Amino acid sequence: MKKIYIIGLGLIGGSFARDLRRHMPKTRLFGIDTSEQHLQEALALVLVDEVATVGDLSDADMVVLAVPVDTAVQILPTVLDNIDDNTIVVDMGSTKQAICEAVVSHPKRRNFLACHPIAGTEFSGPNAAIDQLFKGKTNIVCEVEKTAPKLQETVLNLFKEMGMRIRYMDPISHDKHIAYVSHLSHISAFMLGKTVIEKEKNERDIFDMAGSGFASTVRLAKSNPVTWTSIFKQNKTNVLETLEEYISNLTHFKTLLEAENYQGIHDEMKNTNHIKEILNGIN
Amino acid sequence: MKKIYIIGLGLIGGSFARDLRRHMPKTRLFGIDTSEQHLQEALALVLVDEVATVGDLSDADMVVLAVPVDTAVQILPTVLDNIDDNTIVVDMGSTKQAICEAVVSHPKRRNFLACHPIAGTEFSGPNAAIDQLFKGKTNIVCEVEKTAPKLQETVLNLFKEMGMRIRYMDPISHDKHIAYVSHLSHISAFMLGKTVIEKEKNERDIFDMAGSGFASTVRLAKSNPVTWTSIFKQNKTNVLETLEEYISNLTHFKTLLEAENYQGIHDEMKNTNHIKEILNGIN
Numbered sequence: 001m002k003k004i005y006i007i008g009l010g011l012i013g014g015s016f017a018r019d020l021r022r023h024m025p026k027t028r029l030f031g032i033d034t035s036e037q038h039l040q041e042a043l044a045l046v047l048v049d050e051v052a053t054v055g056d057l058s059d060a061d062m063v064v065l066a067v068p069v070d071t072a073v074q075i076l077p078t079v080l081d082n083i084d085d086n087t088i089v090v091d092m093g094s095t096k097q098a099i100c101e102a103v104v105s106h107p108k109r110r111n112f113l114a115c116h117p118i119a120g121t122e123f124s125g126p127n128a129a130i131d132q133l134f135k136g137k138t139n140i141v142c143e144v145e146k147t148a149p150k151l152q153e154t155v156l157n158l159f160k161e162m163g164m165r166i167r168y169m170d171p172i173s174h175d176k177h178i179a180y181v182s183h184l185s186h187i188s189a190f191m192l193g194k195t196v197i198e199k200e201k202n203e204r205d206i207f208d209m210a211g212s213g214f215a216s217t218v219r220l221a222k223s224n225p226v227t228w229t230s231i232f233k234q235n236k237t238n239v240l241e242t243l244e245e246y247i248s249n250l251t252h253f254k255t256l257l258e259a260e261n262y263q264g265i266h267d268e269m270k271n272t273n274h275i276k277e278i279l280n281g282i283n
Numbered sequence: 284m285k286k287i288y289i290i291g292l293g294l295i296g297g298s299f300a301r302d303l304r305r306h307m308p309k310t311r312l313f314g315i316d317t318s319e320q321h322l323q324e325a326l327a328l329v330l331v332d333e334v335a336t337v338g339d340l341s342d343a344d345m346v347v348l349a350v351p352v353d354t355a356v357q358i359l360p361t362v363l364d365n366i367d368d369n370t371i372v373v374d375m376g377s378t379k380q381a382i383c384e385a386v387v388s389h390p391k392r393r394n395f396l397a398c399h400p401i402a403g404t405e406f407s408g409p410n411a412a413i414d415q416l417f418k419g420k421t422n423i424v425c426e427v428e429k430t431a432p433k434l435q436e437t438v439l440n441l442f443k444e445m446g447m448r449i450r451y452m453d454p455i456s457h458d459k460h461i462a463y464v465s466h467l468s469h470i471s472a473f474m475l476g477k478t479v480i481e482k483e484k485n486e487r488d489i490f491d492m493a494g495s496g497f498a499s500t501v502r503l504a505k506s507n508p509v510t511w512t513s514i515f516k517q518n519k520t521n522v523l524e525t526l527e528e529y530i531s532n533l534t535h536f537k538t539l540l541e542a543e544n545y546q547g548i549h550d551e552m553k554n555t556n557h558i559k560e561i562l563n564g565i566n
Contacts, residue, residue, distance in 0.1 A: 003297040043549070056428050059559065061507050063379050068391065071492045092376050094397050099402050105387035106460050118493075118494040119494065120494070120496065120497075121495075121533075122486045133312040137295045137494070138491050138492065138494075142490065155375070165491075167491060168384065169490075176493075177483070177492055178492055180478070180479045180482050180483060181479060181483075181490065181492050181493040181494075181497050182492070182493070182494065182496060182497060183310060184475065184478065184479070185475065185496055185497045185501070186496070186535060187351075187472055187533070188500055188533075189500055189530040190536075190551065190552050190555050191529060191533045191536055192467065192468065192471050192529065192555070193558040194529050194532050195463070195467065195525065195532050196463045196464060196467070197527045197555065197557075197558065197561070198528070198532075199463050199525070200460070200463060200464075201526065203465075205459045206449075206463070206464065207440060207561050208421050208450060208463040209401060209421065209423065209450075209460055209461055210456075210465070210561075210562075211401040211402065211403065211420070211421075212404075212465075213403065213405075213465060213466060213468055213469070213502075213503050214468045216499050216500070216502050216503070217468040217471055217472055217499075217500055217502070217503055218468070218558055218562070219496075219499050219500070219562075220496050220499070220500055220560045221552075221555050221556070222553070222556060222562070224496060224548065225550075225552035225553045225556065226408060226550055228550065229545050229548050229549040232540060232545075232548060233543075233545050236543070240537065240538065240540055240541065242478065243533065243536070243540070245478050245481070245482065245536045246474060246475065246478045246533065247479050247530060247534060247537065249474040249481075249534070250470070250474045250526065250529065251530060252473055253470060253473075253526070254526045254530065255517060255526070256377050257519060257523055257526070258523065260516075262512050262515075262516050262521070263511050264513040265515060266506075266508045266509065268473065268477065268514065269473050269504075269506070269511055270474040270508040271477070272473050272474075272477045272480065272521065273504070273508065274566070275476040275480065275501055275504045276505045276507060278480070278490050278493075279493075279498050279501070279505070281384065281500075
C-alpha cells in the first residue's frame with residue numbers, strides 16, 4: 001500500500017499510525033482531523049506526513065476511520081462516495097450496529113470492514129498515541145462476509161502483523177456484549193469518581209487516604225467525554241440494560257447490609273471471586 | 284527489639300514480617316494464626332521463626348495485629364491483658380472507630396497504637412506477602428495522644444524506615460473518609476463483576492472482549508470476602524451512606540441517558556475528569 005489516510009488523529013488513530021510506520025515504512029500517511037491543533041501535533045510527532053481532506057481520498061489504498069462513533073456513522077457514507085473501487089476502509093469504533101446499518105445499501109459496502117480493536121488507554125489526543133497499542137489485543141470484525149475477500153485479506157494480515165487476534169461477530173451481539181464488558185465499566189468508574197469528589201470537595205487532604213485500589217477502580221473516569229458520550233448514545237438500549245442490572249445488584253447489596261445479613265454479603269463476594277480466573281486471560 | 288509477635292499471617296501480616304526481616308534482621312519473629320495451613324506456609328516462607336499463642340505474649344517487645352477487623356476488636360483486649368508494660372501493640376485494620384472504642388478504658392490503652400497502613404493488593408494469605416508493600420504508602424494513625432510517647436516513637440520510626448508517610452486522624456473521621464476512597468471502590472468492583480458474570484455465564488467466549496479497562500475496574504473483586512465482610516460490618520453506617528450516594532449518581536446518569544440528554548451526560552463525565560489531577564498523587 002502506497003497511501004493510507006487516517007481520519008481522526010487521537011489515541012487510536014495516532015497509535016495505528018505509529019504501528020503503520022513500523023510495519024509499512026514506505027507508505028505515505030495522510031491525516032484528516034477537524035482539530036487544527038491535533039493536525040499540527042500529529043505532524044510534529046510525524047504520525048502523518050501530510051494533512052488532507054475527505055476530497056483527497058480517491059487515491060487512497062486504505063482509509064482508517066478513528067473518530068467518535070457518531071461522527072463515524074455520519075461521515076462513512078461520504079468516505080465511501082469518495083474512494084476508488086480498490087480502496088479498503090476500516091473503522092475502529094466501540095459500537096458496530098449503527099455503522100453497519102449506515103452503509104448497508106451503499107454501493108461501496110464491499111470496500112468497508114467494520115472493526116473494533118479492544119485497545120485503548122484512559123488518555124486521548126495525538127500525544128496519547130503509543131507504539132504497539134494493538135499488540136496482543138482482540139480485534140472484533142463484524143459482517144466480514146460483506147467485505148470483498150481480497151480487500152479484507154490485506155487488512156486482516158496487517159492487523160495480525162500488528163499482533164492482534166481476530167474474532168468475528170455480528171454487530172448486534174457485539175454491541176450487547178461490549179456494553180457489559182466495557183461500556184458499563186466506564187459508567188461505574190465515572191460515577192465512583194463523582195461520588196467521591198462530591199463528598200470530599202471541601203476536604204483537600206482526603207485523597208491522601210486513597211490507595212492503589214481506588215486508583216485502579218476509578219481509572220476509566222479519566223476517559224474522553226466526547227468519545228464516551230457518543231458511545232453511550234449509539235448503544236443506549238444495551239447500556240441502559242447493563243446499568244439497570246448494576247444498580248439492582250448494588251441495591252441488593254445495600255439491602256443485605258441494612259439487614260446486617262453478613263453471611264449474604266460474604267456469599268455475594270465469594271461468588272464473584274472467580275472473576276480471578278476470568279481475568280487471567282486479560283492483559 | 285528482640286521479639287516481635289505477628290497475629291494474622293496474611294497479606295498484611297506477612298508483608299510486614301518481610302519488611303521486619305529487612306530492617307531488623309536480628310529480631311526473632313513469632314507467628315500466631317488460627318489457620319494451621321497459614322502457619323505452616325509462613326514457616327516455610329520463613330516469614331516467622333516460630334509458632335506461638337496469645338499466652339506467650341508476655342516477653343514480646345512488639346505485637347502486630349493483622350487479622351480481619353472484627354476479630355481484631357474481639358482479641359485486642361486479651362492481647363493487652365497478656366503483654367508487659369513495655370510492649371507496643373499496633374493494629375493494621377481498615378476501620379478504626381470500633382477498635383479504639385474496644386480498649387478505651389483498658390488499663391494498657393497506652394500500650395496500643397491504632398494504625399491503618401493504606402497498602403494492600405487484591406490477593407490474600409501468606410503466599411501473597413511481598414517485600415516493601417508499605418514503601419511510599421500512607422499510614423493513618425489514630426488517637427496518637429493515647430499511646431505512651433516512648434512506645435509510639437519506636438514504632439513510628441520503624442514505619443518511617445519502611446518508607447511509610449504518617450498521617451494523624453481521629454477514628455471517626457478515618458472511618459467516614461475511608462468509606463469513600465476505599466470501601467465503596469470494593470463494592471463497586473464486586474457488583475460490577477457480579478453483573479457481568481451473571482449476564483455472560485452462558486456465553487463463555489465473551490470475556491475475550493474484555494480489555495484492560497474492565498480488568499482495572501473490576502480488579503478489587505478478587506479481594507478476600509472474609510476480610511471485607513468484617514470491614515463492611517464495622518463501617519456499616521458510613522458504607523451505607525456512600526452506597527446510597529453512588530446508587531443515586533448512577534440512577535441520575537441512567538435518567539439522563541433515558542431522556543437522551545447527551546449534553547448532560549457529557550458534562551457529568553467532563554466534571555469528573557479532574558480525577559486525573561487527584562490521582563496523580565497516588566501510586
